[in-house]
Amino acid sequence: MNELFSLQGKNAVVTGGSRGLGKEMALGLAQAGANVAVISRKSAPEVEEELKAYGVHAVSIAFDIGQIEQHEELVNLVEAQLGPVDILINNAGIQKRHPAAEFPQQDWQAVMDINLHAVFSLCQLFGRPMLARGAGKIINIASLLSYQGGVNIPAYTASKHAVSGLTKALANEWASKGVHVNAIAPGYMATEMNDALINDETRSRQILERIPAQQWGSGQDMQGAAVFLASAASNYIHGFTIAVDGGWLAG
Ligand SMILES: NC(=O)c1ccc[n+]([C@@H]2O[C@H](COP(=O)([O-])OP(=O)(O)OC[C@H]3O[C@@H](n4cnc5c(N)ncnc54)[C@H](O)[C@@H]3O)[C@@H](O)[C@H]2O)c1
Structure with missing residues (x-):
């Protein structure tokens, strides 16, 4: 059973791995034996x-994933330091809050660049060598x-719907080639991204009150799903988004 979930000797990349959910998922992968690059x-x-x-190999790389034209350099850097991914x-994801009618174009673009365009570009660039080897696991973080729909977050909502759709689209093309593309939809997690919500008492x-589990989620709550989707235990799962949400979507 342990072998099913083991990531021993695997090389993993986690964008936005310096804090929050990314950091905890990176620690989860390392605990399962993976070498990890956090970006x-x-x-x-x-x-x-x-x-x-x-006891794993680990590197931290400072890189703004909004610089999509430099993604090839990033991939080269990661492969040089870690080996094939x-x-x-x-x-990595960002949030901007404004009423839809006043939502600044600049903030719309920024959210789309990080939450969607960078995700597609990294799926392509890390995905190509996986396709060539006939093996790989890609996990996109949805929501x-x-x-x-949410309120005051139209760009974020549009980007995260797109992440879920992109996950299905890539899975349809890549499943038969040994590359797994799935997603995790976290619920309300107590991270810095949600400071504004957490500090608003009402x-x-x-x-x-709306979460069946009656508590906010934590980064550690993401570790099981991340290790599962990264490991052989999920080998017949493609294009699916797993909710880690304390039951919110069931409510
Ligand atoms: N916290 C939640 O409740 C929640 C719920 C649903 C989905 N999510 C998603 O989970 C992911 C992580 O969220 P979090 O709460 O840990 O956020 P966070 O703000 O605590 O951390 C975000 C991470 O992304 C990185 N990042 C952001 N922009 C970047 C850029 N341009 N280049 C490189 N790195 C960049 C940051 O450095 C940081 O490490 C995001 O995609 C978010 O949309 C979070």
Whole structure:
């Protein structure tokens, strides 16, 4: 059974792995034996050290994934430091909140660039060598906003619906070639991205009351699903988005 979930000797990349959900998923993969490269806007040597404590090879790379024209360089850098990549977690994401009628074009573009355009580009660039080898696991981080509309977050909602659709589209093309593309939709997780919601007493209470599990999620809650989708245990799963949401979507 342990072998089914083992990531021993696998090389993984986690974008946005310096904090929040990305960091915890990176630690989960390392605990299962994977070598991990975390990519974030600022280098995260402390995360690199935490990962190495699991006896794996780990690197932290500072890179703005919004620089899509430089993604090939990023892939080369990762492969030079880690070797061929077996697992990609497209986790980095941003949020901008404004009423839809006043939503600035600049913020729309920024959200689309990070949450969608960069995700597709990294799927392509890390995906091609996986296709050539006939093996690979890609996990895109979707959201409850892949299913629902939300309020004041039209760009985020549009981008996360697209991530879920892109996951299915890639799975249709790549499943027969040994490359698994799936997604995880986190629910309401207590990370810095949600500071605005958590600090709004009324919204925070309303959200909590609506979660069947009666608690906000944590980064650690993402580890099981991430390891599962990265491992042989999920080998017949393609194009699916797993919700890690305390039951929200069932409500
Ligand atoms: N927290 C939640 O409740 C929640 C719910 C659903 C989905 N998500 C999704 O989960 C993912 C992680 O969210 P989080 O809450 O941990 O966010 P976070 O803000 O705590 O962390 C985001 C990470 O992404 C990285 N990042 C952002 N822009 C980047 C860029 N241009 N280049 C490189 N790295 C960049 C940051 O450095 C950071 O490491 C996101 O895709 C988010 O949309 C989060």
